[in-house]
Amino acid sequence: KAGVTQTPRYLIKTRGQQVTLSCSPISGHRSVSWYQQTPGQGLQFLFEYFSETQRNKGNFPGRFSGRQFSNSRSEMNVSTLELGDSALYLCASSLNAGQPNSPLHFGNGTRLTVT
């Protein structure tokens, strides 16, 4: 069974640009969540999607948005990039949302560098 796939693995963007990151969950998983990892802040929750609906959103500005498609694949978009958006963005999928028998399965992440 293929794991969670995130593309691209690395991205270099300039301040003010926008970026779209993609996540393909494990087959059959309907829940996808996104996390940002920075050295100073650790892993911080961005969004949670289940069956194409955003169930939760973290404390991030409106420049961060996301969506989930009918095949459970998800994308997140960051507009008007700032230097502080440089981070590792991790996507995780699970069979169900928040159930004890349904831990998160993480992808390898997308490393975004904003210059």
Add this chain to the structure above:
Amino acid sequence: ILNVEQSPQSLHVQEGDSTNFTCSFPSSNFYALHWYRWETAKSPEALFVMTLNGDEKKKGRISATLNTKEGYSYLYIKGSQPEDSATYLCAPTSGATNKLIFGTGTLLAVQP
């Protein structure tokens, strides 16, 4: 849920030593506690998801306990091996959700 604390921040042990870490979290609005292991250059890997007060889970040499009334969980590693070197993260949730609030982790280094 705010203020998830993990201690120690880092730990250096010798191969064969047993060790344990602590995760503290607010006990109000608790639903579940996740433990993950994150090795360098890999993605976080789930160890346990625990919900019940007094619960104890085991996976090989690693085990975890949960106290929801006082808001803490312990992770134990028996007979540490170099391949156990990783950052160990805990994350509580306050509902049936995948909105996990991660602690800053405990970095374990096991010297051969």
